[in-house]
Each structure stands twice: as structure tokens, then as C-alpha cells.
Amino acid sequence: MNEGEPITPPQIPQPQPIPQPVVTTPQQPIPNVTQPIQSVEPVTTPMATAETPVTGQTRMEAAWGSSEGDEDYTEMASVGHTGSGEIFQQNYEPWRGELNPRWMRNWAILRHHVLGIVKKGHRPWGVPTKIFLVLVFFASLSDAGLTLLASLIGESDFHSMWGVNRDNLYGHVLGFFPRNVMYYPIVAALLVGGVISEDRNHGTSALYFSRPINRFDYVGMKYASVAIIQAVIIIFTLFLYYLTEIMAFGRGWAWIIDTFPLFLGALVGGVLLIITYTSIGLALSSVSKGKFFPGIGLLAIILGTKTLAIIVKNLFDREILYLLSPYDCLAHVGQALVKTQPTYDQYSWTWSLASLIVMNAISLYVLSSRVSSMEVTRE
Numbered sequence: 001m002n003e004g005e006p007i008t009p010p011q012i013p014q015p016q017p018i019p020q021p022v023v024t025t026p027q028q029p030i031p032n033v034t035q036p037i038q039s040v041e042p043v044t045t046p047m048a049t050a051e052t053p054v055t056g057q058t059r060m061e062a063a064w065g066s067s068e069g070d071e072d073y074t075e076m077a078s079v080g081h082t083g084s085g086e087i088f089q090q091n092y093e094p095w096r097g098e099l100n101p102r103w104m105r106n107w108a109i110l111r112h113h114v115l116g117i118v119k120k121g122h123r124p125w126g127v128p129t130k131i132f133l134v135l136v137f138f139a140s141l142s143d144a145g146l147t148l149l150a151s152l153i154g155e156s157d158f159h160s161m162w163g164v165n166r167d168n169l170y171g172h173v174l175g176f177f178p179r180n181v182m183y184y185p186i187v188a189a190l191l192v193g194g195v196i197s198e199d200r201n202h203g204t205s206a207l208y209f210s211r212p213i214n215r216f217d218y219v220g221m222k223y224a225s226v227a228i229i230q231a232v233i234i235i236f237t238l239f240l241y242y243l244t245e246i247m248a249f250g251r252g253w254a255w256i257i258d259t260f261p262l263f264l265g266a267l268v269g270g271v272l273l274i275i276t277y278t279s280i281g282l283a284l285s286s287v288s289k290g291k292f293f294p295g296i297g298l299l300a301i302i303l304g305t306k307t308l309a310i311i312v313k314n315l316f317d318r319e320i321l322y323l324l325s326p327y328d329c330l331a332h333v334g335q336a337l338v339k340t341q342p343t344y345d346q347y348s349w350t351w352s353l354a355s356l357i358v359m360n361a362i363s364l365y366v367l368s369s370r371v372s373s374m375e376v377t378r379e
Contacts, residue, residue, distance in 0.1 A: 099212055106217050109208075113195070113225035127322060129190045133233070136183045140237040143172055144244040151248035164245040166340050168268040172238050173273065174334040180327055184273065185302045187233060189295035191226045194280030196371070197288040205374050215371050223278060230274045238263075239269060262338055271333035276326050276356060277302070279363035286370035302327055319346040323355045330356065 116123030117130060118284035143162055150159035159299050162168065174180065199205040207219055245251060279303060284294040312321045322328040322344060332344045332352035344352070 015090065032077050036294045051172055054174055065192070091300040099185055102217070105211070105213055106221050109213075109218070109221035110225055110228075113222070114228055117229065132359050133187060133229070136187055137233050137237065139183065140172075140179070141240060143168060144237070147241070148245050148248050159249075164242060164248075166262055169238075169242075169262050170269070170338045170340050172241055173234060173266050173270040174331050176327070176331070180225055181303070184230070184234065185277065187230060187279040189298045190280065191229055192285050192298065193291035194285070195222050195226060196282060196285040196296060197290055200374065201289040210376070215374075217369060223342060224283060226278050227274050227280065230278065231270075234270045234274060235267065238266060259317050265337035265339070266334070269330065269337050272333060272356065276330060276360060278341040279367070280326065283363040283366040283370075287288055288369050314371075323347075323351060326356070328352070329359070 009264065010067045041137070061275050095245065113123050116125050117133065146162035147159070147164070150162060171180070185283070199208070209215070242259075246256065277298070279300045281294060284297040303323075305321075306327050309319070309321040309325045309328060313319055322332070329352040330347045335344075336349040342349070
């Protein structure tokens, strides 16, 4: 061995693994042992009561979810926890006590509509309707106010223009402008707009007819409600106008005896106007389900037929179409009642009266037939 050569250690032999024989044992067959069938009791879902609130999910939805995979869970998480509802058992218990008399049930319907103008807890008339009724009421008292003013200033010419006389009594009820253009037809249109049509739309008719209220009482109280509100504006203001003349100028019995027939004639004309407008308006309301059609339809019939009759009169000098206008028929009959100067010369006032009877008969027939066919359900 030289000094410069590296010393390599001797290699140690590695032990080799000795192969072990694999002992194979034959597989024993699995015995076919029959398992007894266990009875499964059906699981019943208890009915939700006040102690078990409704969570809004079925068992399958609670286990696996009911989402489709395209929901935004960030928005769902921001909604928060919703309150749980409760289901109670409800049974119909019929009324077995003593019913109120018929007049009291009818009074309840009448009071519901009439007192709704001035009190809460009754029919909710709209605020624009109430404001317009108040404005028309004070506007109808304008002739009474001017009569009172004439008595204060002592001007005879002013009194002859606005005081009680034949023409002014007629004009208070049946004057065309502004009373039968801007006042009375619009008042009737606002009142009849939803009196019956809203009952059909909201199912209130079912509430009426499921009680011991017959259809005659139902129509009668609806008709009386609309007529009474109009009578306060037309008839009551006419009475105040006549009373103001008596009190302001100290009229005696001789003057009252001379002018009272004229007052009665204007009063009958006002009653005919209220009946005609109410009949046509309620007939239109009974065939509709909203407020717009009955109101616009009534204005179209009153003012449209008047306009058409004026056009035919100016073009062909024929007044026959005035018989189709409710206002002109009323005005013709009113002129005969008050005995003022007539403005219809080509036919008698009896034709206008007959036309009014036909108009009201047709309107009442439509109203009665439509109400008699109303079901005791929401239409």
C-alpha cells in the first residue's frame, strides 16, 4: 500500500431476505340466514297549532333546500328572520239570537251612506267629493245671501234682480247655467259613482244579501241615500232662500199666500230633478264595477243630449230632440209648474212629462233587474 493512495473500507455483505411460503386456506361459504322483518310504524305529521308554529318549509325543503341554484344568498341573508304564523281552527257559528226589526236594518244602510259625509266610521266618501259638496251647498245659497244683502242696503233694483219671484224660484232649481251645468249633475255623478258598483267589485253585496235584507230594501235605501244628499243641496237651499225673503223683508200672510204656489211648483220641479238624476245614475252604477263609468255616463246623458238638441234646433229649427234630453224635459215641466215664460213652443209640456216617466221607468227597470241578478258572492 502506498502512502498517497486513499484507504477504502472493506464492504460488509448485506443479508438477503428468505422467501416464506404462503399458506392458503380455503374460504368458508357464508351461511344464508334470513333476517326477521321489522315492522315500521308510520310517522304522522302533527297538525300545526298555536304551540307548533308554521315555519313555511316542508320536511324535504328543510333537509335538502328548495333553491334552484341561481339565488343571491347575500340578498337573502340581508332580509332577516321572518315572523312565523299560526293556524287556528275556525268554525262558523250561526246567529241564533233575535234579529233587529226591518226598519232598523234599513236605517243602518241609510245612515252608513248619509252620515259618511259628515262623520267618520261610516261610508268613506272621498275628500274631493266632500269638498265639492260643501262648495256647491254654499254656492246654491248665493241667491239667499244676495237677498239678505238687498235687505241691508235697501236697493229695490238689486232686490228685484235676486229676490223671490217667479223666475228666480224656477232658476234656483232648474236654471241651466251654472246650476244644471256645474252643480247638480256633477253632484249626482259623484254620489252615484260607486254606490252599487263598489258593492259588486268588493263583494259587499254578498254581505248585504247573506243577511236578512231583501233586494227591495237594498235598492230603496241606496236610492234614498243619494236622493237625501241631493235634497239637502237643492230642496233645503230652496227653503232657506224662501225663508230668507220672509224674514229679511218682514213679509206678511198676503205675500206668502201669493207666492207659496210658486214655491210649491219649484219644490215639485226639484223633486222631479232629484228622482230623474238618481234613477239614471243608479241604473248606470248597477251595470258597472267602478266609479268612472257611472259618473261620466250620467254627465254624458244630461249634457250630451242637451248639446245635441241645441245643435238640431239651430240647424233645422226642430225641437223634437229635446224630448230625449232629461234636463230639457225637466225644464219644460218646471216652467209649466211655476207658470213662467216657456222656452219650448213646438210641443206641449205633457210630452216632456211623458218622456220623463219613460226615462225613469227604463232606468228603474235596469236597476231592479240588475240588482235581482246579483249573486251572493263577489263578482
